[in-house]
Amino acid sequence: MTDFFETANVEKLSPLDVKMMNPLKLAYLGDAIYEAYVRIYLITKYVSTPHEMSRRAVSYVKANAQATIINALKEELTEEEWTIVKRGRNQKTASVPKHAKVSDYRYATGFEALIGYLYLTEQKSRIYEIVSKGIAIIDQIKEEKAVSTEEINKNIEMNDEENNETSKGKE
Numbered sequence: 001m002t003d004f005f006e007t008a009n010v011e012k013l014s015p016l017d018v019k020m021m022n023p024l025k026l027a028y029l030g031d032a033i034y035e036a037y038v039r040i041y042l043i044t045k046y047v048s049t050p051h052e053m054s055r056r057a058v059s060y061v062k063a064n065a066q067a068t069i070i071n072a073l074k075e076e077l078t079e080e081e082w083t084i085v086k087r088g089r090n091q092k093t094a095s096v097p098k099h100a101k102v103s104d105y106r107y108a109t110g111f112e113a114l115i116g117y118l119y120l121t122e123q124k125s126r127i128y129e130i131v132s133k134g135i136a137i138i139d140q141i142k143e144e145k146a147v148s149t150e151e152i153n154k155n156i157e158m159n160d161e162e163n164n165e166t167s168k169g170k171e
Helices: 015-020 023-045 050-061 063-076 079-090 102-120 124-170
Strands: none
Touching: 015 102, 023 050, 023 079, 023 102, 023 124, 050 063, 050 124, 063 102, 063 124, 079 102, 102 124
16 A cells, blocks of 8 residues: 555655654644544544534644643653653744643644654554543543533532522521
């Protein structure tokens, strides 16, 4: 099976060339790759409109989510992988999204740089592993938030019922 480089008649980069590449270029590529895998996950898991899937995707691809993923997986990364993350994290960027903390944005850039690096060094099974674990981490956080939101709503309802009964007793 031919790969993109052969089909497009583009020379493959050596592992050293990839390692020396500007981390923002790696992040640029990693961002697209990560989002593509998130989209694949969403279209296979949910039956919903493209608009709804785009809305769901945000919870996986926003800077805070990516920073959470990379920090949760830190101990599972190789020294080489963590070095790529740190290079991406430490790279100066022109801007920061208005809805992200600077630290989250930097770690997200490191995460994306790692995905781009793994892609260009043809470590696709490692990408699958990291992305799958990352999605599971975000799903678990979302589930915990839903449970705690559900508990809060139940408590509010119980308090409302108690207040209504107390009010009726005073009448």
